[in-house]
Amino acid sequence: MAILSVQNLHVQFKTPFGAVYALRGIDFELAKGEILGLVGETGCGKSVTGRSILRLLDDNAQVTAGRIAFENSDLLRLPESAMREIRGKRIAMIFQDPATALNPLFTIGQQLADVLRAHAPGAAAARRRQSLDLLASVGLPDPAQTAKVYPHQLSGGQQQRAMIALSLAAKPDVIIADEPTTALDVTIQAQILDLLRRLQRERAISVILITHDLGVVAETCQQVVVLYAGRVVEAGAVAAVFPAPQHPYTQGLLAALPRPGSRGSDLKVIPGNVPSGLERIDGCAFAPRCEHVMNRCRARQPAFTSFSAAHHAACFLHEASVCG
């Protein structure tokens, strides 16, 4: 069952150079208790999607169409006061760089106490016990000591754990994690991803994991949504998409990764660059870089073709084969 569903989301930014079309119709559903990977390259709209859900976009951003269904409400149309009840409490966010997301002037314990006080008034002693439990549950070795230190006294991995503890404080149902391990070393990344999987399992939390790393998706997520230039090009179960990607962009991304045994050979390259978002795109946004491009790709958007209940892609190559 879907706990959150994003429908036809369009977002644009007003800039001195004109409107930038950041999202051009995003659709996906997050099922309860699942980790969904939102993957794509710089500028594809993954972070904008995450921020749109919590209505944390900058002032020059405008949601021009769409719906974000969470329980019985549309998050895009809730009054700000109602949104404040959801932000952090029901849907929490973890950012890429914990060093800038944490407040440098307060200890970890004070920051946790703040969140707990805001969401569940109670005795200070109870809050303190709760803080220590949270710090222990994210695997920080000495919770009592960690509560007393300032963010700069922690390593990057410990800061990210503290950040996750903060996001768990109000017992959210959904966590949006925006590149939570990109700033971390691989051995620490493995620890944090393991922690996310454990939280999902033990607390039945649903997670949207925003990342550029297909390896992270393959090892952590059940579902994957591949974005390109503000649209979903392919989506489905990780177990279905990775072995048999159907969109040329997904195929290109996977083929561009160096793999064991590929030493010295030419890596497959996707020529050209990601579009800037300034220009209107009528056809498939990937057409200028696609090796299979056909005339109709430039004229209009391809519709989604389903390959199984759990896998679909938007590409004319398949529209022909399945429908015709």
Added chain:
Amino acid sequence: MAEPLLSVRDLSMTYVRRSSLFGRRARNVAALKEVSLDIEAGETLGLVGESGCGKSTLARCLLRLLRPSSGSVRFAGEDLLSLGDDAMRRMRQAMQIVLQNPFSSLNPRLNGFDLIAEPLRAHRALSRKEMRDKVVSLLAEVGLTSDFLGRHPHQLSGGQAQRIALARALALNPALVILDEPTSALDVSVQAQIINLLIRLQNQRGLTYLFITHDLSVVQHISDRIAVMYLGRIVEEAGSEQIFAEPQHPYTQALLSSTPAPDPGGRRQRIILPGTVPSAANPPAGCAFHPRCSHVMDICRTQYPAPRRTAPEHFVSCHLYDSAQDMESNSMHNLLDKDAQQ
């Protein structure tokens, strides 16, 4: 055997850090400890490790941008640490570095032409026309047209800027290029373009690379040999295929298993290391990896394991391999040196 292009022996670098703003007591941070390595002309040595392990300090010591505390660096037959400043400046023409983020390493006020011409102006006397021809041919070599002559860094994409940085590094025909995380800031599709370019340039020009990265999948793709660093020391070194097929140091094994593979079916047994890399200001006694190692023994806590040769070209510093040959040696490259003498 011919002398390697670059040969580093027992290189150590200790930073002196004051304990506080006004503190008088200095604390030593050993960033590099007795690092030895050889790079043969035309090959690529991959140097892998996590942040703070000393990879970039090593790169800076090799170029003498930092003065190492002890040890030796021989490059093209010269002892770099005893060269005078002028001689060193001339020597640096033959050893160039490309850094991770081109937008911070390229001067934002220079356009493509000036960025690439700058090293040529410093070291070569070229006429105007010769200069332009040279710059245009360098641009072509890195896959850019002369349209880029007038563009400033902010008008470039990440991949284009990294190509300009490469053209600039190649301007003086270096023998050795140190690549310090050259693709880490790039998207996957662009990363593949730059890696292909690096391999092509190496084949065309016979370049020698020291490729520094934390990304194991990239390093195995481009390197002939790989050295793994942990807290200032090289803990394992072997041929690229060899180290991936049979990693021996527990740290290398954990690194390999932590790297996420885009392959959900082939999920292997993941080794998740506890804890974090200790501070180089206060390293653990014995083997610096012992607090995180699942194979730790008593001896690991007190004694640093001397490098052992476990296969013809495979060296590892770990007490698990104490029974391997060459017990008396204290540096993996003393072993190589001994071979060369025989």
